[in-house]
Amino acid sequence: MxxxxxxxxxxxxxxxxxxxxxxxxxxxxxxxxxxxxxxxxxxxxxxxxxxxxxxxxxxxxxxxxxxxxxxxxxxxxxxxxxxxxxxxxxxxxxxxxxxxxxxxxxxxxxxxxxxERREKQRLANAIPTKKQKTPSQKNLLTPSQTKPVKRETFEGRKISYTKELEFNSENITLKIWDHGRQDGDIVSIYLNGISVVSKYYLTYSKKEFSVKLDPKKSNDLFLYAHNLGNSPPNTVSVEITDGTKSENIILNSDLQSCEAVLISVR
Incomplete structure (x- = not known):
């Protein structure tokens, strides 16, 4: 025995x-x-x-x-x-x-x-090109178009906003970890449509990332799921801090939708 x-x-x-x-x-x-x-x-x-x-x-x-x-x-x-x-x-x-x-x-x-593809693209980008604006293209931006607009979809997935946050600094730190059972969730975090955390495997350990906000507008931060793990949906705990203020949120995402928050700088 x-x-x-x-x-x-x-x-x-x-x-x-x-x-x-x-x-x-x-x-x-x-x-x-x-x-x-x-x-x-x-x-x-x-x-x-x-x-x-x-x-x-x-x-x-x-x-x-x-x-x-x-x-x-x-x-x-x-x-x-x-x-x-x-x-x-x-x-x-x-x-x-x-x-x-x-x-x-x-x-x-x-x-x-x-x-080889990257080298061809590098050479193509190295050739300067000039695009002349036609009279009809000039001054098309109106004041209303400069206002922040909530993102409705991303790559065919619906974006749902759960919270609006405000910080004192444009330089913030994100800490992310698996909320609930560690079951193989792979996620990306997007800020203003640009990936700041790419295809990260969530664990119980907190992973820290530094992010810079655009102080002139409301920044949209959303969770993008690359799989569903063993217990869908993908759920991530997020701690956001600027050094003086801290917010803890939970974001969910599946293969059809993403949860998001709006973040602005005072």
């Missing part, structure tokens, strides 16, 4: 054996994942992500815990670089407060097609 008790208290672990530090993935070739686990039954599944600088680049998939998966396609827009990692996370753990998670050492990805 004591031996069985000891086995039941062994903490689950994931060890990724491929890719390694010497691995080079070439796009568009298919890639292979290899791993082994401790105290995770073979009937369970492991979820894998491709990460760069702590940001999720691609969800590689959820696979049965048999230690091997091949024929995986990488996204064609992934850039070349040597700071990539694969992160593996245990799905539906027996103890949700001790979820097995493992990241590989940094390895490299080469995408010649993406590099």
């Amino acid at each position: 004591r031996a069985q008790d000891n086995m039941s208290t062994v903490r689950s672990q994931i060890n990724i054996t491929n890719p390694t530090q010497s691995t080079v993935w070439n796009i568009p070739e298919k890639i292979t994942l290899e791993w082994n686990t401790v105290a995770i039954d073979t009937s369970k599944s492991i979820r894998f992500f491709l990460v760069r600088n702590e940001m999720v680049v691609q969800e590689l998939g959820s696979f049965k815990n048999d230690g091997f998966e091949n024929g995986i396609d990488l996204a064609k827009n992934i850039g070349s670089g040597d700071r990539y990692q694969v992160v593996a996370i245990e799905l539906f753990p027996d103890d949700k407060f001790k979820i097995a998670k493992r990241a590989t050492p940094f390895f490299s990805i080469v995408n010649k097609m993406s590099d």
